[in-house]
Structure formats: C-alpha cells, structure tokens
Amino acid sequence: MTKVDDPAIRALLAGYRSYKALFYDKRGxxxxxxxxxxxxxxxxxIACSDSRADPAMLFNADPGEIFVVRNVAALVPPYEPDDGFHGVSAAIEFAVRDLMVSHIIVLGHSRCGGIAALNEMVHGEPQEREFIGPWVNVAREACALHGADLNEDTTSIELASIKNSIKNLKGFPWLMDRMNAGDLSLHGWWFDLDEGALHAHDAKTGQFSPI
Ligand SMILES: [Zn+2]
Incomplete structure (x- = not known):
C-alpha cells in the first residue's frame, strides 16, 4: 500500500499533478x-538509469517526442538473436522496425557508476553484486580500446563505451539496412554532470566535443 504521507511519494504526486495540469489541461x-x-x-x-541524466528532462521533451530505453551505463549489447531476455535489443527493434525512428542517440554521462564498476572489474576488484558485473561486462571491449593502462578517471571509458555501443548497434542487420538506405543516423553523446555540457562524438575524428 502506497503511503502518500511519505515525503518521497508526496514529491512524486506533486510532480504528477503539475504534469497533468500542463499536459492534460493546458495541452490536452x-x-x-x-x-x-x-x-x-x-x-x-539509449541512456543510463542514473537519476542525474534523464533524457526527457535533459532535452525538455514533450510526451511522444523521444522513445527511451535506460539501463545501467547506457549500454547496447551485441546482436544476439537467441531466446535470452534481451530487453534493450527488444526496445531497439521496436524503435527501428516499427516506430521507424530517424535517429538513435547513445547518451552516456560523467561519473557513471556502471562504468566505474566496469573499471573496477578490469582492475581485478571482486564484484559483490549479482547482476551489475555481468551486465557492464558488455562494455569490456571498450576498455581494450584504451589498453591495459586505465587510470582512476573513468571519463575515457565512458566515452569509449559510447563508441562501443554504436559499434554494437551496427551489428543489428535490420538497423544497418535502414542506415544504408540513408534514413537512420546514429549519434554518440556524453553529458557532463559537473558542467551541464553536452558533448557529441565526431565519427570522422573519433573525438567528442561540446555541442
Ligand atoms: Zn550511468
């Protein structure tokens, strides 16, 4: 039973009332x-579950404007059409094959806890969680881009992981079909929590720069 006098729940319900007033009364x-x-x-x-990097808030999106899948570290798994529980791939498939979206944005962010967990794993630290380690391992290939000498700053891994997710997107054959037809574009973006700055990956230079 939801306790509506709980401060966290009360804040949610106040937010819901504002949302309803705006989108069901004023913009019905x-x-x-x-x-x-x-x-x-x-x-x-495709964004991280992190509460500080919400795409709908970040892009001031209206209802119906962006289709979103969020997971720990904003990762795209490889194309693996088997009978596993591929929630992220299912969202990608629906967006690309049914909604026919024109753009896919992989949105990473600074100070990402999921990427930090991956960094720890790469350094041989034991993982004490059941699911986080195997999941963030999806991006382990990204670490290989940086060689073995990873420092404590996880930014380079966050950026490499975005590139790795874009690489994995290109492994989905029906997605590549739409890209080759010229009606689907892929974007790698990284949000800096400290500065509020949005950086975009340049496929030609391989670098990220503010947009
Ligand atoms: Zn994150």
Whole structure:
C-alpha cells in the first residue's frame, strides 16, 4: 500500500499533478492526439538509469517526442538473436522496425557508476553484486580500446563505451539496412554532470566535443 504521507511519494504526486495540469489541461490536444493516434517519436535515446541524466528532462521533451530505453551505463549489447531476455535489443527493434525512428542517440554521462564498476572489474576488484558485473561486462571491449593502462578517471571509458555501443548497434542487420538506405543516423553523446555540457562524438575524428 502506497503511503502518500511519505515525503518521497508526496514529491512524486506533486510532480504528477503539475504534469497533468500542463499536459492534460493546458495541452490536452497533444495528449489526446497521442492517445488516439499512437506515438510517432523520431528519436530513440539509449541512456543510463542514473537519476542525474534523464533524457526527457535533459532535452525538455514533450510526451511522444523521444522513445527511451535506460539501463545501467547506457549500454547496447551485441546482436544476439537467441531466446535470452534481451530487453534493450527488444526496445531497439521496436524503435527501428516499427516506430521507424530517424535517429538513435547513445547518451552516456560523467561519473557513471556502471562504468566505474566496469573499471573496477578490469582492475581485478571482486564484484559483490549479482547482476551489475555481468551486465557492464558488455562494455569490456571498450576498455581494450584504451589498453591495459586505465587510470582512476573513468571519463575515457565512458566515452569509449559510447563508441562501443554504436559499434554494437551496427551489428543489428535490420538497423544497418535502414542506415544504408540513408534514413537512420546514429549519434554518440556524453553529458557532463559537473558542467551541464553536452558533448557529441565526431565519427570522422573519433573525438567528442561540446555541442
Ligand atoms: Zn550511468
């Protein structure tokens, strides 16, 4: 049973009332249209679960504007069409093959706990969690891009992991079909929590720079 006098729950409900007043009272035309006609977002965002890097807040998105899948460290797993529980791949498939999005943004961020866990694993520190280690191991290949000499700063791994996720996206054959047809673009972005700055990956130079 939800205790509505709990401060955390009370804050959520206050936020919900503001949302409802804005999108169901003032902008009811938008939400009614979305409800009756369905969603047609142009963009898939693959983001981290981190509470400080919420894509809908970051991009000031309206309902229906972005299709989002979030997971620990904003990772894209490799294309593995077997009977495993591929939640992220299912979201990618729906966005690419059914919603027909035009853009996919892999959104990493600074001070990422998931990437820090990967960094610890690479350095041989034992993992005391059941699921985090095997999941962030998806990005281990990204660490190889930096050789064995990883320092305490996880930024380089965060950026490498974004590139690795883009590489994994390109392993999905129907996604590549749409890219080759020229109607789907991939973007690697990294959000700096300290500065509030958004950096984009340049596929030509391999570097990230503010946008
Ligand atoms: Zn994170």
């Amino acid at each position: 035309d938008l939400t009614r249209r979305l409800a009756s006609e369905g969603q047609q977002p142009n963009v898939l965002v």
